[in-house]
Amino acid sequence: MALVLVLIALGSIAFHVLSPWWWTPIASNWGYIDTTLIITFWITGAVFTILVLFVAYCVARFRHRPGQKASYEPESRRLEGWLTAITAIGVAAMLAPGLAVWAQFVRVPADAAEVEIVAQQWRWSYRLPGADGRLGAAATQFVSDENPLGLDPHDPAGKDDVIVDGDDLHLPLARPVKALLRSFDVVHNFYVPEFRAKMDIIPGMVTYFWFTPTRTGTFEAICNEVCGTNHYAMRGRVVVEPEPQYRSWLDQQKTFSNFAARPERAPRDAAPRRVADGR
């Protein structure tokens, strides 16, 4: 048993060091999250190794032999006090950076550009502000075939909003983005592993999170809250590119006003819809 315990401790460390499975290369400003995670790994890894090796030592050293008798020691206030204090310090060392980073996570920078991500079973759509730089009002009750994202037709701010339906989302490099999340049907979650950040999307309310893309490339977005039979197939893509390319892409997109004028569009059911016809 003692030997096995030593092997478990050392094996776990070896696996940690040698594992080819590690996080994806980061592509956003949330390197702090990775740092906090590394701190947590060091602290918990040390505790795990020490305790398991100690158990292994006890099992080897104090294993029953004829004539052996256990010592009698109900408690030691001093030892327990020290252990409690050390634990509390270790916990604080993980909590403090965690809360500091969380404070940044909840405070969206004032200059963040708003992007709306709309989820429905089982596909993604996006909306970007038009020339006026802000998104118009939207609500589930306005959704129709001509108005797939449910923009308020009476809000002038929404007329020039760019609507990306059934295509990739493009984002400019190094500009903070506030992602506003909306859903028409069930709870979803927008997750790009390389960005680290994610948030649930709750029908009936608008949730948000923010990040700054720091690396160009095409990244996969997945739904990360079980949302029905085809949850696993609800995928999208985010393209991060330098400002000029982004501008030229944006200019090619359709705005809400010319979207509404053209009823014939790409079929809405790009993603598989139901169990029966999904398989």
Place this chain on the structure above:
Amino acid sequence: MVDTPIGAAGPLPGSEPDEAELYHPHSWLTRYVFSQDAKVIAIQYSGTALAIGLVALVLSWLIRLQLGFPGLFPFLGPAEYYQIITMHGMIMVVYLLTAVFLGGFGNYLIPLMIGARDMVFPYVNMLSYWIYLLAVLVLVASFFAPGGPTGAGWTLYPPQAILSGTPGQEWGIVLMLASLILFIIGFTMGGVNYVVTVLQARAPGMTLMRMPLTIWGIFTATVLALLAFPALFVGAVMMLLDRLLGTSFFMPMIIEAGQRLHYGGGTPILFQHLFWFFGHPEVYIVALPAFGIVSDLISTHARKNIFGYRMMVWAIIAIGGLSFVVWAHHMYVSGMNPYFGFFFATTTLIIAVPTAIKVYNWVLTLWRGDIHLTVPMLFAIAFIVTFLNGGLTGLFLGNVVVDVPLSDTLFVVAHFHMVMGVAPILVIFGGIYHWYPKVTGRMLDERLGLLHFWVTFLGAYLIFFPMHYLGLLGVPRRYFETTGLGFIPASAASLNAFISVVAFVVGAAQVVFVANLIRSLRHGVPAGGNPWHATTLEWQTPDTPPRHGNWGARLPVVYRWPYDYSVPGAAEDFVPQNQPAHAAGAAS
């Protein structure tokens, strides 16, 4: 509540069996089927839970078939996959773990360990089991209902749980909710019973601080369960009304597949609050009895008193109290007010301190002990390792910002399987190997036990330890398949296949265990009354297995705490709790 020396108080109250109070079976049917004896009810509870647990085990094999070898098994489609993971999770958490620890171990051990003749309300206790059985049957019925069981995930989040995009929307979810409601009603009956029994029916001399930690764990967990299950009850009833009567408690305005539904105005997050208000204490409902049992296993088999008994009791109470103010750490990325994150991260990490103290004390109990590596002891040590591992990864997920990338990935799956799957189940096994001789009078076969132990422990570790790293990579949980995702390297598939193979082996080892349980009933070595030389009261019964009423003519009188092992100067290395001071030689 005055501590009075025994002589001054005259004859002890309750030391004669109160014939009018004690229930007596009159026929085979009332003795073994509709029995009101807590020991029979305990076996009924455990048997039912193990049976449904085997179903969940088979379901986990199906999950691993799909994850390890996607596409190879055409009978597994996405709808079936989601139904399987939902039922696996729900059965394991509620119908197996909760039922075995409280209904099984609780019923068997509470009266015996505190020196009572039976539960205080035996009739209610019996009803509790039969309602539990009904709940299990309703759950099983959903497998055969049109459309199959629900596939909403064990968290049953609305709105998807009751919409047509989720499998089992017609009957499965209704039966699931009905089954949960029944389970909670049945549990409340049992739970009130356990609490009152611990408070009222302790043998003379059994003060709270002389109770074994097993009883402390089960007692506190029962209190938690009584206070946590109402939240699930409320959530389940409200969702049932949403589904059946068309109310909109949790349902906002919804456009599903181009159709506008008649719902409107509801808040799905409300359900999440109710669910996790139950869901987090539920973790401790499972963990606290495991903590208690493992403390007693370690102490008995290391022939040493549990180190820091008082600290252990306080830690159990502290964990129980704190577990009600951490629920929203399951909801960091749920879209609730993000400022809640500060509060819940802090409370969650604070709870790590009493938990860590418990781990230290288990380990320090081994230090300078006289460790007998019996099968129960092996399981207890394995529990320390897996619980430690799972508890430490909990620090990742509890720390709000680290949780953001990890939530809903395989890291979470690995974490909770390690901490509230593998670890408590190892304790259940350890407890069964430990108390089986008391229940049946015979020992379980040791060689089969060792085989079962090594395969289960090492296998479970091999399954769940590497899985963390897949989660770190970003592999999402509850994915029918991950093919086509570029950020997941091909090597992840081979790791998944490896995990699946190990899972099949571990599952097969449980067959050895069940065979051992059955075989040893007849062919086990006769155990005698106290094979482990343990101090606690259940080993001091006049008969093994204990008869109805447990104690024969006179209730035991408790003279000491439950951990008098290796007392200096005592003749033997254990002094039973009911042994008077003068008989124990020079013992304090």
Place this chain on the structure above:
Amino acid sequence: MSLVLVYLAGLGAVSGRWLARQHLAAKPWLSAGPLLSRPAAGGSESAARLGLGAFLAVVGLLFALLVAAYGMRVPPGSAGLPLDPRLLWLTTGFLGLASLLLHRAERAAHRGADEDARANLLAAAAASLVFLGGQGLAWRLIWEAGAGRTVDAAGSFFVLITLLHGLHLAGGLAALARIACGAARTGSPAGLVRSIGLCTLYWDALLVIWLVAFGILFRTPWSGLIDVLCRPPA
């Protein structure tokens, strides 16, 4: 959820007070020897009372959660229910009356006036049945007015809360009927006092729960207090 947390804190205070008297700081390994830690009197009477108390604590939490859910779900200032509140004031009166009659029955049984106790019991049962009937009528009126499925969910909560409350009271009535029958058969006054005492406690608790629920579902003099406790801070 603040109402729930306040409720739990209350329970915690009660159990904390109790725990404080249990010598949790004692060092049990130092004090071998018999200790009579149990009050000599006790037995099944206090066990039944304690059991009922524990059950009521759970039931109370159940309704506290419902009221808290109401606070989180129903927008403040939502239109009232399409129901004349005087009907509910009337049913509330009957529930209060039932509770009062049970108290009188308990006192009568205590005196040994069995006839008197039985009459009061019957009257209490009748008053409770009238309450249930009234609640059922209100339930129907709300449902038929279509208010049970509105967007603000106030009517849905009314339906849900009265339903659960009524089921609990119906369970209590079943127990009361058993007690009354048993008392008529055996005529054991001591057992009767005990059972009526338990019923009285149960009815009182259900009355309090109903008053809280009534206060949040309708405008009552005490509604403001409940709003403070269960609405999330604006």
